[in-house]
Amino acid sequence: MADNTQGSSSQSYWEGYKEFWSKRFSFLGNYSKFINRDKPIPSWSSSDVEEFIASDPVNGPVLKTARDAVQFGIGGSALGALFTAGYAWKYSRSLHGAGLSFLAGGIFGWTFGHEIGNHALQLYRVDTLAAEVKFLEWWNKKTGGY
Secondary structure, three states: OOHHHHHHHHHHHHHHHHHHHHHHHHHHHOOOHHHHHOOOOOOOOOHHHHHHHHOOOOOOHHHHHHHHHHHHHHHHHHHHHHHHHHHHHHHHOOOOHHHHHHHHHHHHHHHHHHHHHHHHOHHOOHHHHHHHHHHHHHHHHHHOOO
């Protein structure tokens, strides 16, 4: 009898745990119809994205701004990787230390650069996820995926 109570208690705990995290990651549901497919969506080019930006007056500028913010991340990644690797090499002359510093500096630089881009371009004011989903829907219709 006690085992049955224990089982239902752990099952309700697990259900609560799943519900908690499903609310936190509910944005992943927007992508599920594009990810869980039998046939993948064809790849697109920059000209296709530019065509969407020109055709959608609401989500186009948001997508363009989000694409511009990536440049901050790339710049931050390059600067972080080079400076941390250079600093590690200058003081340690260790190839594996400089390599690990290069890798870590690239990751940290990407993070900081992306955050700077988000604030500089005020991406916190717009819904970039919705713009990305609208682009995927538009691309899927254009390529005959529906």
